[in-house]
Amino acid sequence: MSRERANAGSAVAGWTEPPAQLMRNGERPVDEEEPRWLSSIEQQAWRAHLAAHKLLEHRLDRDLQTFGLSVNDYEILVNLSESPGHRMRMSDLADATIQSRSRLSHQISRMEAAGLVARETCADDRRGTFAVLTEHGWATIQKVAPHHVASVRQHFIDLLTDDQLRELETAYAPVVSHLKSLR
Amino acid sequence: MSRERANAGSAVAGWTEPPAQLMRNGERPVDEEEPRWLSSIEQQAWRAHLAAHKLLEHRLDRDLQTFGLSVNDYEILVNLSESPGHRMRMSDLADATIQSRSRLSHQISRMEAAGLVARETCADDRRGTFAVLTEHGWATIQKVAPHHVASVRQHFIDLLTDDQLRELETAYAPVVSHLKSLR
């Protein structure tokens, strides 16, 4: 945390300023233009986001582990439990959970093996598949949800004010829609 | 995005309110206490954080892929490049990048195979190992950093105001320190 670093740059986002060596001979790194390194605030915000996320995900995973679930499992269960008929098309589920179809397919296979979900073929579009919550899956989400919400509160929500939460949402909204527009 | 869900709950954080079935017979889920489900704002903030992170990481990985690097590789390179002698003890590097020693060890092995870093034994404490940037690693970070910073700007930083960035940092700081205190 203290000044032990050669440069004052970010550990993640990149250097704040270019190191001396880089500029000596007037090189122009990106397309002949001087890059706009991150300011101190920019860097701190970016680092805070990354650190918070890593730590948070790790902790939530740890807490869910008690119930034999990962955050990914949990996310699937919640999405299905909130859908009519406790079922979703694979593609919709992949989009909702922001992951590739391939990854989802493997994930559902694992959860199927664990008895949490089942696959059902789709009558309308015979290319399609539904992932459906089983009785066991439904019982699991009912049992686990209160604990998970408690974790999210304890490690995140309850540490912020309502205003801060509003700010967060406002700040991230354009980022999310920008990135979603890139597919 | 539209109302097609059975419950208005979060896809990630858990239900906003317990589904009807859960409450019918007066069950008391967590330790006999009614869980504090997330309010609408709380939920939106939490979902926004998660969505932003997933999308962002995916995009940054995609952008770095051009140079044959992952965000994890990049993070290691930056940390080393900012350390005196372009070197760090394995444990310190693991802490700095918030990952397990085991994972770092594997990661460094891969980067060693790619010629980006080298391992050096530590004279003082002969249990210890340094990860050191190679010439190629140093050249790589110099070449890639400007592009990566540009990505971070384009997809995140430049979409927010300075005030929002300050708010972010302020909001996350206690979360980070809370979670770090849990080891």
Next chain:
DNA sequence: CAGGAATAGTTGAATCTTCACTCATGTTGA
């Protein structure tokens, strides 16, 4: 309505991460 393009989903191999151990060295205190 034939044929090509697009869509839905799966698969296996390669890569990466996690988990439980192991090994070697350091530190402590009786």
Next chain:
DNA sequence: TCAACATGAGTGAAGATTCAACTATTCCTG
């Protein structure tokens, strides 16, 4: 001093994710 414990790091196997095919439908479009 030396036994017990702590620390730094690595390992291999198991589990998860990515990547590039591949199959089976369905959608267009002339």
